[in-house]
Amino acid sequence: xxxxxxxxxxxxxxxxxxxxxxxxxxxxxxxxxxxxxxxxxxxxxxxxxxxxxxxxxxxxxxxxxxxxxxxxxxxxxxxxxxxxxxxxxxxxxxxxxxxxxx
Amino acid sequence: xxxxxxxxxxxxxxxxxxxxxxxxxxxxxxxxxxxxxxxxxxxxxxxxxxxxxxxxxxxxxxxxxxxxxxxxxxxxxxxxxxxxxxxxxxxxxxxxxxxxxxxxxxxxxxxxxxxxxxxxxxxxxxxxxxxxxxxxxxxxxxxxxxxxxxxxxxxxxxxxxxxxxxxxxxxxx
Numbered sequence: 330x331x332x333x334x335x336x337x338x339x340x341x342x343x344x345x346x347x348x349x350x351x352x353x354x355x356x357x358x359x360x361x362x363x364x365x366x367x368x369x370x371x372x373x374x375x376x377x378x379x380x381x382x383x384x385x386x387x388x389x390x391x392x393x394x395x396x397x398x399x400x401x402x403x404x405x406x407x408x409x410x411x412x413x414x415x416x417x418x419x420x421x422x423x424x425x426x427x428x429x430x431x
Numbered sequence: 432x433x434x435x436x437x438x439x440x441x442x443x444x445x446x447x448x449x450x451x452x453x454x455x456x457x458x459x460x461x462x463x464x465x466x467x468x469x470x471x472x473x474x475x476x477x478x479x480x481x482x483x484x485x486x487x488x489x490x491x492x493x494x495x496x497x498x499x500x501x502x503x504x505x506x507x508x509x510x511x512x513x514x515x516x517x518x519x520x521x522x523x524x525x526x527x528x529x530x531x532x533x534x535x536x537x538x539x540x541x542x543x544x545x546x547x548x549x550x551x552x553x554x555x556x557x558x559x560x561x562x563x564x565x566x567x568x569x570x571x572x573x574x575x576x577x578x579x580x581x582x583x584x585x586x587x588x589x590x591x592x593x594x595x596x597x598x599x600x601x602x603x604x
Contacts, residue, residue, distance in 0.1 A: 362486075367564040368557040370590050373550065376597050380543065413498050416484060417505040423550040427485050428498065 357431050359412035361405040364425040365396050377422045378404065381415065406431055433532075434596045440539045444596070448531040453588065455524055458517050461552055465514035469507075475558040480506050513548050520545075546596055549589050556582045 363374075371393055378389035382404055395402035404426075405415060412428040419426035433445040446454060469480045484499045520535075527533055537545065556562070560582045566574070567583065574580040 364486075366554075366557075367562055367567050368553055368586060369550070370594065372597065373546075373590075373593055409494060409498060413484075413501050417502055417509075420482075420502075420506070421509055422547045423554045425482075427483070429485055430491070430494075 358406040359409050359428045360403045360431045361407065361412050361415050361419070362401050362427050362429060363392070363396050363404050363419060364427065365400045366425050369423060371397065374424065377419065377424055381418045381422065432592055432595050434542075434598065437536070442537055442539065442542050442596075444535045444537065444542075445532040446535075448533075451524070451530055451533040454592075455521065457549070457552055457585070457589065458520050461548065462514060462517040462521065464555060465510045465517065469510075473559065475561065476555060479554060479558050480510070513544075513551065516544055516548060542596055546593050549593055553586045553589050556586055562586065 374393045374396065375386070375389045378384045378392055379386065382389075384392065384404075392402045392404050404419075405412075407415065409428075416426045416428050432447075432450050433443075435443050435445075437443050469477055472480070481503055484502050485495050523535060524530070524533065560579055562579075562583060566579070567586075569583075571580055571584060571587075574583065
């Protein structure tokens with residue numbers, strides 16, 4: 330069985346590297362964006378925001394109106410993995426959701 | 432169509448005969464759609480199932496590629512789950528002894544899945560026909576193309592079904 334030993338002073342610690350990248354990624358986060366479309370009903374969009382994003386009535390309505398009037402709304406900011414999950418959940422209800430690094 | 436809560440977290444849906452016929456037709460079409468190979472669908476429908484996870488806003492391209500793959504896999508699984516759901520509904524209808532009205536009892540989670548599935552049909556029709564905001568606001572009788580008119584009518588009727596089901600929990604100031 331082959332073994333390898335790194336020479337002292339020639340290696341950066343992978344742990345530190347990963348930790349820094351994680352911190353950086355977490356700090357920047359990923360924005361979850363919902364885009365306007367001509368078919369989804371306003372009440373339905375409010376309902377989906379409440380069901381998926383656990384928003385209260387007021388916030389859900391505010392974001393729904395933002396989508397309707399401005400064409401899109403940033404409905405959350407999460408880690409990449411959590412954003413993927415939320416985008417999938419929103420799309421499973423037929424909403425046009427995407428994610429972008431903040 | 433009537434939707435009533437008969438226990439906490441339990442709902443009873445009642446459809447008269449024309450509503451049931453319409454719904455069964457919709458479910459049958461959805462069932463066929465969920466079985467189709469996405470790669471062979473027209474671009475608009477393929478985009479509905481495999482659309483980009485980002486609209487090009489920053490981020491590491493490898494991260495986005497990975498996220499896109501995660502989403503594609505989840506969307507593919509969802510089609511399988513929805514197909515099973517369609518089959519359950521069609522089986523229930525086949526086995527029902529009374530169809531006017533046809534009554535179905537479901538949990539809140541099942542109702543939410545059903546609502547999302549009906550909305551799939553609305554979105555798929557819209558994608559296929561390229562339905563616009565103006566189409567949705569137009570007087571149906573003014574839409575000359577019959578396929579388009581029928582499609583928009585189906586979108587409207589399914590929207591009515593969805594609102595009836597969500598009615599008890601929709602906030603109205």
